[in-house]
Structures are given as C-alpha cells and as structure tokens.
Amino acid sequence: MEHHIISLGAGTQSTDLLLRGLRGEFDVIPSHAIFSDTGNEPKGVYKYLEWLQRFVQEEFHFTIDVVSTGNIFKDALAYVTGESKSSEGIPYYTKNRVTGKKGIIRRQCTGDYKIRPVRRHIRKVLPKAKRVSLWLGISYDEMQRMKQANVKWITHRFPLIEKRLRRIDCITNFRAYQLPVPVRSSCVVCPYHSDRYWLWIYENEPDSFEAAITLDETIRNYPGINDECYLHRTCRPIKEVIVDLIKGKALASKQLDMFPELIEECEGVCGV
Numbered sequence: 001m002e003h004h005i006i007s008l009g010a011g012t013q014s015t016d017l018l019l020r021g022l023r024g025e026f027d028v029i030p031s032h033a034i035f036s037d038t039g040n041e042p043k044g045v046y047k048y049l050e051w052l053q054r055f056v057q058e059e060f061h062f063t064i065d066v067v068s069t070g071n072i073f074k075d076a077l078a079y080v081t082g083e084s085k086s087s088e089g090i091p092y093y094t095k096n097r098v099t100g101k102k103g104i105i106r107r108q109c110t111g112d113y114k115i116r117p118v119r120r121h122i123r124k125v126l127p128k129a130k131r132v133s134l135w136l137g138i139s140y141d142e143m144q145r146m147k148q149a150n151v152k153w154i155t156h157r158f159p160l161i162e163k164r165l166r167r168i169d170c171i172t173n174f175r176a177y178q179l180p181v182p183v184r185s186s187c188v189v190c191p192y193h194s195d196r197y198w199l200w201i202y203e204n205e206p207d208s209f210e211a212a213i214t215l216d217e218t219i220r221n222y223p224g225i226n227d228e229c230y231l232h233r234t235c236r237p238i239k240e241v242i243v244d245l246i247k248g249k250a251l252a253s254k255q256l257d258m259f260p261e262l263i264e265e266c267e268g269v270c271g272v
C-alpha cells in the first residue's frame, strides 16, 4: 500500500496543493500533511499556519502535523559563539579577505531542518510504511526545482505540475474560494532571498529584519571558514544593501529580473 503525504511549507503552492488534495482534485486524498518548522519563518507564515490548521480541521477534519528539529537562527548564533559544536548549515555567501573572490558554503540546512524531520515523522506515524508518495508543492512555472528523493521508500510527486498549475493559478484559486493568500514561506535569514523578498521582510516584519542583521553581522568570522560570510549574494552587509533597495536603485536595475523570489536551489522543499 502506498501512503500519500504532503510536505507542507505553508507557502502559496504547498497550501494550495493541500487544499486541492483535501477537496479531492487529485486521484487520492492525502492522509497526512507535515510542516517542518525551522523556527525562523516570517511571522506572517506562522499566523497563516494557525489559521490553516483551524480551517482544515473545521472543513475537512484534517490535522496538520508540525515537527521541528530546532531553531535554525538560534542554532546559527550558538555555532558562531562556540556554544554549539554543530553547524546549522546555512549556505552563506563568502568573500575572500585578500582577493575578494566570492563563493558560497555548501547547504546542509534543508536536509537537517526540512527533509529529515519530515522523514522521521513519517517513520513515527507510519512505522510499517514501505512506500510513501510525498507530494511537493512545486508549480509548473518552477518545475526546474523538481528533484527525486534519495531514499527508495519515498517517491516525490508533483501534483501541481501534473495539472500544469502555475503559482498564479494557485493564487487565483485562493481568491476563487475567498480564502487568504499565504505569504511566501522561507527562513527569514535564508541567503537565497531575492532583493524583492529582503525588501518585503524589511517593510513588513521589522523585528525579523533586525534578527537578520544580527546574524549577518555575526557570521563574518564563521568557524571553519577563512573567508568573510554574508547573507546577501553581493557580499555586502544586509544593512547597507537594504538602503540601496529602499532608494530603489537595485529595484530599478535589470539584475533584479534575473533573481526570482527565491534562487532556485532550495531543493523543492524550502519556500513552497
């Protein structure tokens, strides 16, 4: 028997996937939806998740499972200060102190904070499951983010792509049902943010933006990395970057168009 489970990011696409799934728009109804909380989503995501939990309970008698392996922001600070020995694995941008050459640290956070907690939870609630179809909310316009699971017992499925549904179709669907549209889910401190997303955090969640500044300033001397680390791809302090964004300089530049809401490497798990 195959079990059908949604990996819920609580963003636009995976929430639309959940609601369509519960309404029976696909061949089977999913039995579980699991949200793995990194502890560092924008407040708007948590607020929406609270509403969504109530809504699916009342409408479909369905419970969303929330799991967590820790707070990625606190873990990052603890690693830099030496309180913790294990890195949180955020893919910071790096700049060589002498040559100025830029790079990026290998990402481990998606596996640690998103993928493995979901798998552990599936094992806990379905200990005998041999085959799991894990539905991911990747839309047709982001199909380059599709990736298969690296374990045999899980097959990733992409129902929005099967139906050629784009992000805009998901948004239209929320409006058609007169439901609130989710904000984009992602860690506040994720280096994959576009400039547009950084500006959104700055304007809508000042506390979250302050926390991002704190981490950005803390990681210049990241343990084990000789280069300076930054949250922004230009390898400039986010505090300075935002000033340019506010002035509209970066928004007006063509470069912005090259970077969608998230840069593509979040493995189809974060940010959907």
Ligand code: SF4
Pocket: 038, 090, 091, 107, 109, 110, 113, 114, 186, 187, 189, 190, 191, 192, 266, 270, 271
């Ligand atoms: S959203 Fe970014 S920082 Fe958070 S787990 Fe995913 S890749 Fe890592």
